Amino acid sequence: MINRRTFTASLLSAVPAAGLLGTSAFAQSLRDITFVQPSPSAINSFPVFVAIGEGYFAEEGLNVTVEAINGSGAVLQALSAGQAHFGRPGPGPVIAAKTRGVDAVMIYNVAARSNFGIAVQQDSDIQGIEGLRGKVIGTGTADGAEVGFARNVMAGSGLTEGEDYTFLTVGDGGPATAAFLNGEISAYSASTADTAILNQRGMAVRDITPAEFGRFFGNGVATMADTIANDRALVEAWSRAFTRGHAFALDDANRDAVLKHLADGNPQEGEDKEFQSALFDAVRSKTIPSDDSPHLGWFPAEVWQEWQDSLVAGGDIAAPLEDLGAVWTNEFAQIGSEAAGG
Template sequence: MAQDKTELTVALPVNLCLANWPFYVAAGEGLFAAEGLEVTMQGLDGSSAAIQAMLAGQAQIAVSAPADILAATGAGADLTGFYSFYQYLPFRVVTAGDSPVASLADLKGATIGITSVSGGEATYLRSVMAFSGMAEGDYEALAVGEGGMAASAMTDGTIKAFSASFVDEIIFGGMGFAYKPLVAEGYPGTAGLLLAADSGFVADNASVIEGLGRALVKATAAGLANRDLVVATCGAAAPHETEDPGFAGAVLDGVDPLFTLTDAAAGPMGHVDEATWASYRDLIISIGAAGPDAAKTEVSNAFVESWNK
């Protein structure tokens, strides 16, 4: 007789298979089922929405940007972050390729574009500029929209730079817009997306967390080794995403590095560097993007060994 499976809903920060493909590969290849799990992916509009869905009981786990996890815990939620889904933050401040701006310090007094005031790139801009020694009054953040609109604003001089996501950079490449990144050396670039859940859920459901992570590790390795598997999986789950092979390839060129272990990861998939997390957490609290209670927010590496067996 077939064994009953544990049902699990995961809230994703974007309704895009290509940006979350390890979940879909794990489902499509039977890796979740092999762990006794029946996982439903719920694509939403942003990390904050994913966190809110989890807090409202609509999902057990959220995939979220770390700043949104900290905002929630700073407001009183008891959450634990685990499993580094994106290995690093998917944002960079960029400027036009022919711009005389050569560093973040050159942006003092400048207008810098963001997509929207509530987006993750806005929090990233505040944090990276603060890390570089600048308060919010030392520059102006202006919402200009994404991708092509941001490129136009840099071209006509409305903004000197733009806080870009990897999706914006894909759009820039597709339209032939030359740009260059402005890097803050030493910035605590923690995991770009983390899985998070109520701390009580994590403590009470160790076998579920172990099985989920183990399936994701196997799916990530399989997809990085075989892009055709990812394209076929997303073609079945969301056919419109792969109708244009050029678009699908461009998205995967942007997203696959986020799933690839960096030298800084120095080990197994899912691991979160705790020292970098602490530095990032303190920075986010210092700019007011999370309340003081967020200082208690921890990440767990308790399951990393079992995920990577």
């Protein structure tokens, strides 16, 4: 695993809940759980770090360690290999993995509003997707959610990979900036966080993604179907703590506490307080459910269908799944929402 960063729930925050058992006995009662995320950013997975910092996981008997690996493909590999219990992949990679026999299930819609976009340099002559005909589009990873999203956007404008444009894996942050400066790429398929980082580092970019693609939700929480079938209590416990962390972070009254938890999770992100705050606002805004969502973490079935259609059209999968509903569920998000108070 690369870009590895771990953050373990502090037992000190759980001392009051230990009661007469004592800290040592309470610590021994916690179950060790691993969560894998597709980048080192704590802000991109903010509900996890808030739930750790506020002691919500500890209250559910869980001691959560976070590991950062490279992209959704690696997240799904870790889940299927039993190296992690939960992860945060994108919907496109989850559908594609299902065609290869990987029975991952999305249980929570974190990025309810699209957290990806295709960006060009601020002073670029390119004003829309058609302007990328014959161009090279940079991506952070070779098989991450940003790749499937970009294919979908390009296909929507009638452009086909390999014929009308090409992808180039350049990494994120500094490497992406260098790729722009060296003329290797004309555009970059980026997450909200990636775009903010580029701008913060002096590479001014603007998003040219058509507005209609905003409905395509992004990365969410996934686990394996076997975990749901054989360890349902764990999935429910995780969902309650995670949703409480999400709800806590959406309340501006808790902002200072949230930013502290995120700095604990990734000290580098917390060094520039102004940038950390702005990036958190950008990422958090993408997790606010649409007006027709009944609760946090809810997946709209029709957008899953659109995701699958785009994967078929783009050649990422040969044919639709026999049961698309097998790769997602709203059941645990509802359980979590009830625990969070609505």
